[in-house]
Each structure stands twice: as C-alpha cells, then as structure tokens.
Amino acid sequence: MAEITLNNVRKSYGTVEAIKGVSLDIADGEFVVLVGPSGCGKSTLLRMIAGLEGITGGDILIGSRRVNDVEPAERDIAMVFQNYALYPHMTVRQNLAYGLKNRNTPPAEIERRIAETSKTLEIAQYLDRKPRQLSGGQRQRVAMGRAIVREPAAFLFDEPLSNLDAKLRGQMRIEIKRLQRALGTTSVYVTHDQMEAMTLADRLVVVNAGRIEQVGTPLELYEKPATTFVATFIGSPSMNLLEGTDTSSGWSLSADVPRPEGRYMLGVRPEDLHLAPPDGRPFAFQATAHIDGIELVGAESLLHGRLADGTPLVFRVSGRSRSEIGDEVTVGASADALHMFDADGRRHA
Amino acid sequence: MIENRPISTLVSHLVLVIGILVVALPIYYTFIASTHTSIEIVRPPMSLLPGSALVENYGEAIGGGVERVVGVSLERLLFNSTVVALAIAIGKIAISFLSAFAIVFFRFPLKMLFFWMIFVTLMLPVEVRILPTYKVIVDLGMIDTYAGLTLPLMASATATFLFRQFFLTIPGELVEAARIDNAGPFRFMRDILLPLSATNIAALFVILFIYGWTQYLWPLLVTNDAKMNTIVIGLKRMVDFADASTPWNYVMVTAILAIIPPIVVVVLMQRWFVKGLVETEK
Numbered sequence: 001m002a003e004i005t006l007n008n009v010r011k012s013y014g015t016v017e018a019i020k021g022v023s024l025d026i027a028d029g030e031f032v033v034l035v036g037p038s039g040c041g042k043s044t045l046l047r048m049i050a051g052l053e054g055i056t057g058g059d060i061l062i063g064s065r066r067v068n069d070v071e072p073a074e075r076d077i078a079m080v081f082q083n084y085a086l087y088p089h090m091t092v093r094q095n096l097a098y099g100l101k102n103r104n105t106p107p108a109e110i111e112r113r114i115a116e117t118s119k120t121l122e123i124a125q126y127l128d129r130k131p132r133q134l135s136g137g138q139r140q141r142v143a144m145g146r147a148i149v150r151e152p153a154a155f156l157f158d159e160p161l162s163n164l165d166a167k168l169r170g171q172m173r174i175e176i177k178r179l180q181r182a183l184g185t186t187s188v189y190v191t192h193d194q195m196e197a198m199t200l201a202d203r204l205v206v207v208n209a210g211r212i213e214q215v216g217t218p219l220e221l222y223e224k225p226a227t228t229f230v231a232t233f234i235g236s237p238s239m240n241l242l243e244g245t246d247t248s249s250g251w252s253l254s255a256d257v258p259r260p261e262g263r264y265m266l267g268v269r270p271e272d273l274h275l276a277p278p279d280g281r282p283f284a285f286q287a288t289a290h291i292d293g294i295e296l297v298g299a300e301s302l303l304h305g306r307l308a309d310g311t312p313l314v315f316r317v318s319g320r321s322r323s324e325i326g327d328e329v330t331v332g333a334s335a336d337a338l339h340m341f342d343a344d345g346r347r348h349a
Numbered sequence: 350m351i352e353n354r355p356i357s358t359l360v361s362h363l364v365l366v367i368g369i370l371v372v373a374l375p376i377y378y379t380f381i382a383s384t385h386t387s388i389e390i391v392r393p394p395m396s397l398l399p400g401s402a403l404v405e406n407y408g409e410a411i412g413g414g415v416e417r418v419v420g421v422s423l424e425r426l427l428f429n430s431t432v433v434a435l436a437i438a439i440g441k442i443a444i445s446f447l448s449a450f451a452i453v454f455f456r457f458p459l460k461m462l463f464f465w466m467i468f469v470t471l472m473l474p475v476e477v478r479i480l481p482t483y484k485v486i487v488d489l490g491m492i493d494t495y496a497g498l499t500l501p502l503m504a505s506a507t508a509t510f511l512f513r514q515f516f517l518t519i520p521g522e523l524v525e526a527a528r529i530d531n532a533g534p535f536r537f538m539r540d541i542l543l544p545l546s547a548t549n550i551a552a553l554f555v556i557l558f559i560y561g562w563t564q565y566l567w568p569l570l571v572t573n574d575a576k577m578n579t580i581v582i583g584l585k586r587m588v589d590f591a592d593a594s595t596p597w598n599y600v601m602v603t604a605i606l607a608i609i610p611p612i613v614v615v616v617l618m619q620r621w622f623v624k625g626l627v628e629t630e631k
Binding site: 050052072073077079081082083084085086087088089098099102103146 | 522
C-alpha cells in the first residue's frame with residue numbers, strides 16, 4: 001500500500017523532450033488511468049514510475065520514499081505488460097513464483113500465495129501448463145497473477161487488454177476493477193482506449209504531448225473538460241466543436257448565453273443535441289445541418305451532418321432515424337449542455 | 350504436399366535414393382574394406398561384399414595393431430579427439446554466448462569497437478594466422494597439451510552472431526519483466542536466456558563438435574608427441590608410414606571408428622538440431 005507522487009517529472013531523449021514536467025499525486029488505494037493518444041508520453045510516464053526509464057528531472061516518490069535512482073525490483077511495484085511478457089519456458093506456477101523466489105521468499109509462503117492467487121484468478125487448473133498452451137485471456141490472467149502474487153505496493157498496467165478481442169476485453173475490464181477494489185492496491189493504468197479509461201478509473205489523467213491536460217473523475221472530465229483536447233478525446237463519438245464568431249453561418253446562439261470575448265469555440269456533445277426541446281423551453285443553441293451519413297448502432301442512430309459552412313456536426317437520436325441522407329435538419333441544445341472554450345482552447349469559466 | 354502425384358513422388362524418391370547412394374557408397378566401401386585382410390584390400394578388384402576378417406581386424410586394431418604402427422593406441426586417439434572436439438564445442442559456445450550476452454544486453458564504452466573486432470576475426474581463420482598463433486602457443490609452452498590443441502580454435506565470430514541474432518528477437522518486455530522480478534544480469538542469463546537458447550545451443554553443439562573432430566592442420570602442427578595425436582592425425586600417420594606397406598585393414602578400421610562419434614552426436618541431437626535452426630518459439 002502506498003501513495004505515488006510525481007513532482008515536476010521530466011524526460012528528454014537528447015534534445016527531444018518527451019515528458020515536459022508532470023506533477024501528480026496518486027492516493028493510497030486509488031485507481032488512476034493515464035489516457036491519451038499514442039505517442040503522448042503516457043507509457044513513458046508509467047515506465048518512469050516503474051524505473052524502466054531514467055528520469056531527466058524532478059522526483060518520483062512511492063510511499064514517501066524517493067525512488068529516482070532505485071532499481072525497478074526494489075520499488076515494490078508489479079507491472080502487467082501489453083504482451084504479457086510471461087517466461088515462455090516456465091510453467092504458470094514457475095512464472096508466478098519467479099519474482100518471489102528471487103526475493104528469497106520461503107517456499108511455503110510462495111506455495112500459499114500461489115494457491116491464493118490462482119484461486120482468485122481461477123487459473124488453478126493451468127498451473128502446470130506452459131504459456132503457449134494457454135489462450136490470450138488465460139495468459140492475461142497469469143500476467144495479472146504474477147503481479148498480484150507479489151503483493152506489491154502498487155500495480156502498473158501498460159495497456160494490458162489491447163491484445164484481447166472486444167468481448168474478452170469487456171470481461172477483463174470488469175474483473176480488473178473488481179480485483180483492484182478487493183485488494184485495495186494503488187494502481188496506475190495506461191490505455192489509449194477512452195472507454196476503458198472511463199470505466200476503470202477512480203481518477204482519469206489525460207496526457208497530451210508530454211503534459212497533463214486534465215485530472216479528474218471520469219464524470220468531471222466528461223462534464224467539464226478543461227480544454228478542447230479533453231473535450232474531443234473523452235466521449236464517443238467525440239464532442240462537436242464549432243468555431244464561433246457571432247456571425248457564423250448555419251447556427252445561432254441566444255444572446256443570454258455567456259461567452260468569451262472575440263473568437264471562441266463552442267462544444268456540444270452529440271447526445272445533447274435534440275430535434276425538439278425535451279422540456280419544451282426554446283433551445284439556446286440551434287443549428288441546421290445537411291445530413292450526409294447515418295449510422296444505425298442498435299438502440300440509437302448517429303447522424304452525421306454538415307453546417308452551411310461545411311463544419312461537421314454529429315448528433316444522436318434514439319431508435320431509427322426518420323431523416324434520410326440529403327435531408328436538412330434543425331437540432332438544438334439547452335444552455336447548460338454547451339461548453340465554451342476561448343480561442344486558445346481553454347474552458348471559459 | 351496435399352496433391353498426390355505418383356510420378357513426382359517417384360522422381361523425388363529416385364533423386365533422394367541416388368543422393369544417398371552417392372554419399373553412402375564411400376562409407377560402405379570403407380566398411381567393406383575394414384572386413385578384409387590387407388592382402389585382399391590391395392589385390393584388385395576388391396570385393397563389394399563383406400570379407401571374413403571383421404573380427405580379427407577390429408580385434409587386432411584395437412588390441413595393439415594400431416599402436417605398433419603409429420606408437421599410440423586407438424583408444425587414446427579416440428579419447429584425444431573426443432576431448433578436443435568437446436572442448437572446442439563447449440568452449441566456443443560458452444565464449445560466444447557470453448560475448449553475445451554482453452553485446453546485446455549491456456551498454457559499455459567502445460561496444461561497437463568490440464563488436465567489430467569480433468566481426469573481423471571472421472576474416473582471420475587459423476590457416477591465415479597460423480604462424481603467429483603457433484609462436485604464441487610455443488612461447489606459452491602449450492605444445493602437446495589439450496589447451497594448445499583447443500584454445501586457438503575457440504573464439505568464434507559465427508557463433509557469437511548466431512546468439513546475437515537470437516537474443517535480439519527476445520522481446521524487451523521479457524527483459525523488463527525479469528528486471529521487475531528482481532532478476533539481475535546473472536539470474537536473467539541463467540534462468541531465462543540459457544533455457545530459451547537451449548535449441549540454439551544444441552544446434553551449435555552439433556556443428557562445432559564436428560568442426561572440432563575434423564580439425565587437421567592445427568593438431569598436425571601443435572602435436573609432436575604421438576600420445577597427443579587426434580584420430581584424424583593418427584589416420585594420416587598410418588597412411589604415411591613409408592618403411593613398410595601400409596596396413597590398410599587397420600586404416601579402414603580406424604576410419605570407421607573415427608566416423609562413429611560424430612554420427613552418434615548427430616543422431617542423438619538431430620531433433621534439437623533441426624529445432625534450433627528452424628524454430629523461433631517465444
């Protein structure tokens with residue numbers, strides 16, 4: 001059990017700065033997810049916490065101990081890798097035992113922990129198999145088991161589910177969350193999948209270009225994105241962003257909605273756009289779009305349209321859409337569903 | 350092949366059979382010769398069927414016949430060859446494994462220089478550097494020793510590269526997982542790298558054992574005492590014997606016995622050998 005603190009952490013490769021000063025406090029027992037597009041530095045950040053990458057500047061503390069120069073094995077962390085990284089020549093049992101054996105854990109204790117872990121993860125019947133005799137999902141469990149069996153201060157997950165198929169990924173997601181709650185171990189999880197991030201995280205950290213864009217609970221980030229980057233990254237399909245001067249064509253905003261001076265960006269989520277006001281009050285925002293694509297995704301339809309000036313606009317209707325491609329549709333949103341950003345992409349109050 | 354074409358099956362089998370005959374006939378002929386008396390061997394045409402002297406030839410050759418001709422017993426020659434071949438194979442594997450381990454998994458100053466130095470030795474086989482190497486071995490007093498017979502043949506760029514190529518295919522995540530599992534460099538080598546390289550090592554062992562067994566020039570140069578001769582040199586000296594007529598029946602027996610150990614190694618290690626050259630299991 002431990003809290004993890006990053007203090008203005010930096011990482012440079014030669015002249016290229018990959019991590020540009022990141023500060024983050026992770027509470028004991030918290031599940032924090034680092035999410036961002038590929039190449040944003042989230043994996044580098046995780047590997048710096050693990051000790052697999054050196055640190056150019058700043059401090060990393062695990063359980064109030066400064067670990068900048070501590071070997072990965074002595075940081076009391078366990079890591080689950082994307083490709084599982086199981087030792088191919090060892091049985092599942094040996095895979096689980098290896099880290100403990102190397103720490104001179106007594107054999108009886110190793111045996112006890114393996115029994116316990118394999119029961120929790122339901123891998124007891126595979127203990128004497130080699131990794132290549134297991135399916136992807138089973139390997140994933142063993143990789144988790146190798147982390148759990150160590151009873152470390154923190155778990156680090158590096159996109160552990162990205163090699164599984166969609167169905168299995170959904171199951172494992174729930175299971176990881178359940179396990180982490182039961183064990184209460186501090187966890188840092190890296191993913192590029194915002195769905196995974198939203199469902200797993202106690203707190204989400206959106207990383208972009210080596211910097212933290214925003215930290216908050218999934219709901220906070222969804223409801224109050226601090227920047228246009230977070231706004232478009234969180235939520236699927238992503239938020240519509242319209243560039244606003246007051247004379248923009250194709251949409252209108254009622255005068256009583258507060259907005260930044262001069263140029264601004266207006267964001268509205270596809271699910272907040274309606275064909276008719278749900279509460280009968282007139283829309284604060286209204287846009288007329290030319291429908292050029294319809295996606296039926298079961299319970300709802302996604303309509304892709306374009307405004308008069310060509311800006312794309314996506315919105316959602318439940319069930320099957322009555323509109324067809326080529327139709328002109330007017331949709332609107334109430335004032336509290338609108339997100340205002342100033343010209344450099346920061347949220348306006 | 351999924352298709353079943355009798356003609357092509359026949360042709361391919363025919364080609365294989367011819368191939369086997371071409372390779373096997375000289376060996377068969379040697380064996381046949383080893384069952385005839387020396388008088389029968391030198392009187393043409395020699396029969397292609399086994400003669401009557403099998404038991405006597407082998408019995409006499411092993412029981413002192415060879416010793417009378419070249420001054421060293423057949424067993425001693427076989428023993429010397431085995432020691433030399435094993436030492437070269439094991440020594441080469443150990444050195445190459447360690448140097449590839451250093452080159453792939455460690456950062457150290459002048460790493461590329463060392464890498465290229467190993468590479469350059471490919472251009473300097475024993476035959477090219479034979480005079481300086483001989484001088485060094487003489488100065489070290491290693492003439493007529495097993496060390497002198499094997500040490501100069503041990504460094505191997507080829508095996509180093511084979512291991513290097515294999516190590517480069519080991520995923521970085523595996524190395525990192527081992528680091529987190531508190532496996533230092535030595536543990537990593539012993540517990541992970543070595544078992545994963547087992548098939549490669551087996552394949553190399555076969556190749557290098559035979560390389561060591563068939564060495565000719567270097568053992569010829571570095572042994573003066575007949576007691577330190579390898580079987581290849583012993584065989585050559587039996588044929589050399591100028592004063593009397595060559596005891597061809599003993600020569601043939603020795604030749605047959607000289608073939609057996611490499612064959613045993615190949616047969617025993619065949620499965621691993623193929624695996625090591627073909628398989629990439631990770």
